[in-house]
Amino acid sequence: xxxxxxxxxxxxxxxxxxxxxxxxxxxxxxxxxxxxxxxxxxxxxxxxxxxxxxxxxxxxxxxxxxxxxxxxxxxxxxxxxxxxxxxxxxxxxxxxxxxxxxxxxxxxxxxxxxxxxxxxxxxxxxxxxxxxxxxxxxxxxxxxxxxxxxxxxxxxxxxxxxxxxxxxxxxxxxxxxxxxxxxxxxxxxxxxxxxxxxxxxxxxxxxxxxxxxxxxxxxxxxxxxxxxxxxxxxxxxxxxxxxxxxxxxxxxxxxxxxxxxxxxxxxxxxxxxxxxxxxxxxxxxxxxxxxxxxxxxxxxxxxxxxxxxxxxxxxxxxxxxxxxxxxxxxxxxxxxxxxxxxx
Amino acid sequence: xxxxxxxxxxxxxxxxxxxxxxxxxxxxxxxxxxxxxxxxxxxxxxxxxxxxxxxxxxxxxxxxxxxxxxxxxxxxxxxxxxxxxxxxxxxxxxxxxxxxxxxxxxxxxxxxxxxxxxxxxxxxxxxxxxxxxxxxxxxxxxxxxxxxxxxxxxxxxxxxxxxxxxxxxxxxxxxxxxxxxxxxxxxxxxxxxxxxxxxxxxxxxxxxxxxxxxxxxxxxxxxxxxxxxxxxxxxxxxxxxxxxxxxxxxxxxxxxxxxxxxxxxxxxxxxxxxxxxxxxxxxxxxxxxxxxxxxxxxxxxxxxxxxxxxxxxxxxxxxxxxxxxxxxxxxxxxxxxxxxxxxxxxxxxxxxxxxxxxxxxxxxxxxxxxxxxxxxxxxxxxxxxxxxxxxxxxxxxxxxxxxxxxxxxxxxxxxxxxxxxxxxxxxxxxxxxxxxx
Numbered sequence: 001x002x003x004x005x006x007x008x009x010x011x012x013x014x015x016x017x018x019x020x021x022x023x024x025x026x027x028x029x030x031x032x033x034x035x036x037x038x039x040x041x042x043x044x045x046x047x048x049x050x051x052x053x054x055x056x057x058x059x060x061x062x063x064x065x066x067x068x069x070x071x072x073x074x075x076x077x078x079x080x081x082x083x084x085x086x087x088x089x090x091x092x093x094x095x096x097x098x099x100x101x102x103x104x105x106x107x108x109x110x111x112x113x114x115x116x117x118x119x120x121x122x123x124x125x126x127x128x129x130x131x132x133x134x135x136x137x138x139x140x141x142x143x144x145x146x147x148x149x150x151x152x153x154x155x156x157x158x159x160x161x162x163x164x165x166x167x168x169x170x171x172x173x174x175x176x177x178x179x180x181x182x183x184x185x186x187x188x189x190x191x192x193x194x195x196x197x198x199x200x201x202x203x204x205x206x207x208x209x210x211x212x213x214x215x216x217x218x219x220x221x222x223x224x225x226x227x228x229x230x231x232x233x234x235x236x237x238x239x240x241x242x243x244x245x246x247x248x249x250x251x252x253x254x255x256x257x258x259x260x261x262x263x264x265x266x267x268x269x270x271x272x273x274x275x276x277x278x279x280x281x282x283x284x285x286x287x288x289x290x291x292x293x294x295x296x297x298x299x300x301x302x303x304x305x306x307x308x309x310x311x312x313x314x315x316x317x318x319x320x321x322x323x324x325x326x327x328x329x330x331x332x333x334x335x336x337x338x339x340x341x342x343x
Numbered sequence: 344x345x346x347x348x349x350x351x352x353x354x355x356x357x358x359x360x361x362x363x364x365x366x367x368x369x370x371x372x373x374x375x376x377x378x379x380x381x382x383x384x385x386x387x388x389x390x391x392x393x394x395x396x397x398x399x400x401x402x403x404x405x406x407x408x409x410x411x412x413x414x415x416x417x418x419x420x421x422x423x424x425x426x427x428x429x430x431x432x433x434x435x436x437x438x439x440x441x442x443x444x445x446x447x448x449x450x451x452x453x454x455x456x457x458x459x460x461x462x463x464x465x466x467x468x469x470x471x472x473x474x475x476x477x478x479x480x481x482x483x484x485x486x487x488x489x490x491x492x493x494x495x496x497x498x499x500x501x502x503x504x505x506x507x508x509x510x511x512x513x514x515x516x517x518x519x520x521x522x523x524x525x526x527x528x529x530x531x532x533x534x535x536x537x538x539x540x541x542x543x544x545x546x547x548x549x550x551x552x553x554x555x556x557x558x559x560x561x562x563x564x565x566x567x568x569x570x571x572x573x574x575x576x577x578x579x580x581x582x583x584x585x586x587x588x589x590x591x592x593x594x595x596x597x598x599x600x601x602x603x604x605x606x607x608x609x610x611x612x613x614x615x616x617x618x619x620x621x622x623x624x625x626x627x628x629x630x631x632x633x634x635x636x637x638x639x640x641x642x643x644x645x646x647x648x649x650x651x652x653x654x655x656x657x658x659x660x661x662x663x664x665x666x667x668x669x670x671x672x673x674x675x676x677x678x679x680x681x682x683x684x685x686x687x688x689x690x691x692x693x694x695x696x697x698x699x700x701x702x703x704x705x706x707x708x709x710x711x712x713x714x715x716x717x718x719x720x721x722x723x724x725x726x727x728x729x730x731x732x733x734x735x736x737x738x739x740x741x742x743x744x745x746x747x748x749x750x751x752x753x754x755x756x757x758x759x760x761x762x763x764x765x766x767x768x769x770x771x772x773x774x775x776x777x778x779x780x
Contacts, residue, residue: 072490073462
């Protein structure tokens with residue numbers, strides 16, 4: 001997927017100043033040396049990314065065939081079925097399960113990432129204020145993110161069981177871990193609890209780079225807190241926020257352990273594409289499992305691509321954009337220095 | 344269609360690592376005729392071997408291995424510890440078998456995996472004379488066999504028990520635990536009418552969408568006189584007996600005999616509910632006996648409960664058999680040592696020694712009535728009765744797909760999504776597909 005995005009997202013080489021400058025600075029043999037030094041990395045990437053990917057693609061074209069011989073032993077073979085596995089997934093008898101998982105995956109991703117973003121930004125705003133015990137609050141907010149998902153899944157399962165804390169507090173008898181919307185809500189709550197801090201921290205990092213003077217100037221102009229947030233904070237943390245959201249998006253699309261541990265496998269209302277792939281491989285249907293994984297991969301790639309195109313998140317951080325930024329930062333720094341010396 | 348013979352000894356690791364870091368590992372299938380392991384003829388070779396199993400907190404298995412190692416300095420056994428989760432254990436053993444690895448010699452298998460491992464030739468048939476099969480609980484031998492051939496040595500066993508609140512039954516003037524479903528319902532009605540039973544429910548088992556549901560459903564079917572598969576391995580779930588069984592459960596939920604939240608119960612949730620005094624009857628495994636009788640204040644039912652065989656349609660019900668077998672991997676080296684080791688591991692003396700350390704039920708019937716043993720584990724005589732009737736869970740090769748189909752359809756019926764008739768008809772279709780291969 002890296003290659004897809006890179007090739008799609010890389011803009012045509014602009015003939016601007018920073019790029020030219022960089023070219024002039026660089027000795028002619030430097031490029032050759034760089035590729036030589038980087039080649040082990042490429043070999044490793046080839047082995048750990050490209051090979052398994054191609055292998056999965058290849059595997060997804062086969063289906064396990066098994067029957068029993070007269071003595072009850074498995075006669076096993078694999079037959080080439082071409083796109084048969086994919087056809088089965090999209091139009092076969094069990095395709096309903098796939099569409100349900102696709103819908104769940106999408107629904108979970110957009111709802112959780114949406115709510116996480118709002119809550120995460122609110123966290124960041126709270127943490128950005130200077131107050132006593134801020135470091136403590138930051139550490140506390142980080143804890144949910146530090147707990148392994150499977151463990152937090154168990155933790156929430158305990159909270160959500162029929163005589164658990166959730167029902168005690170709400171004084172209800174909701175069966176959170178059965179099926180239906182309550183199960184989905186349980187997944188949302190646990191997922192947001194876990195990952196909103198992640199967005200909060202990335203956004204906080206972005207906020208701390210915003211110079212204080214900008215806010216002071218805005219205050220002088222009479223902008224209220226909301227106006228400051230919308231016109232200064234949001235636009236300036238946008239790059240950090242978009243990266244955070246993109247990471248969460250990619251992560252949420254392959255959501256597996258939380259619904260699996262919290263609600264359980266094969267529960268229709270929380271079954272995601274990853275769980276479906278796991279289920280197939282658990283039944284030794286590696287062809288179908290690979291096909292599911294490839295479909296998920298393509299789906300993730302498409303969503304990431306659309307996100308980057310539409311919102312322009314600078315995730316790849318290609319060299320030109322970085323150089324531009326560097327130049328802009330240098331300029332800003334110079335301006336600030338000038339301002340300071342003028343004072 | 345092209346048939347690919349896969350005799351290559353490679354595992355095609357399938358690790359999808361994208362920028363999104365999707366990871367899925369699996370292996371390509373193997374195990375074709377080219378590598379067919381022969382049966383007893385090949386049980387030779389001596390030397391160090393590996394015992395592969397989940398961790399054993401009681402230390403009982405380790406004590407047996409230490410005893411063996413002390414006697415056999417040239418044939419040492421090392422323990423390969425797998426995760427506690429049964430699915431993960433199975434997956435690692437299957438992967439090892441698919442790459443035909445010799446790192447695992449002796450496998451500790453859940454009884455329901457026997458057919459799958461035997462039919463795939465991942466484990467080796469055992470010569471009958473190595474084990475005292477006639478002296479073991481018959482159901483455990485049955486569960487270690489595939490098509491009348493013994494593939495594993497029964498290690499420990501497990502069966503269902505009905506836990507009842509004897510204090511409340513006595514208060515309602517009932518002296519005997521119920522043996523039929525109808526009696527259980529009558530007893531419930533009398534007990535729940537008592538003032539001290541306010542807020543209680545009648546009965547629960549394991550009804551979450553999980554292996555426990557398969558266990559409870561197959562028990563209900565067997566207890567109504569039916570079976571999930573006939574002798575030839577064809578599914579028989581669209582029958583009057585299966586319908587009686589399913590309706591017992593569905594009506595139980597509807598009438599409130601089974602509390603509504605029991606649909607989320609696995610073993611532990613049911614134990615908690617019973618332990619907190621919320622249930623009159625509970626179907627569960629023997630392992631909860633210890634926590635129920637805890638006298639440290641954690642159990643509100645200590646000394647107030649009894650155990651009996653589970654009830655059925657017209658008389659005592661039929662338990663599902665749990666437990667573990669020890670088998671030899673077909674790809675192991677030093678199989679002669681492995682064979683000696685499993686005979687040693689499961690012999691009478693070792694089973695007896697282990698009983699002192701672990702509460703696992705032994706496979707020799709005499710221990711169930713040994714007073715020295717039953718003083719510690721008073722439920723054992725009842726468990727033996729339960730085991731004498733017990734049935735293994737469906738003995739099919741594709742057990743994973745079978746249990747998944749059962750869980751899907753029965754859960755749908757219990758939650759009211761499907762009528763019992765529709766669920767059973769659909770289950771019949773699915774199981775026919777699964778057994779066809």
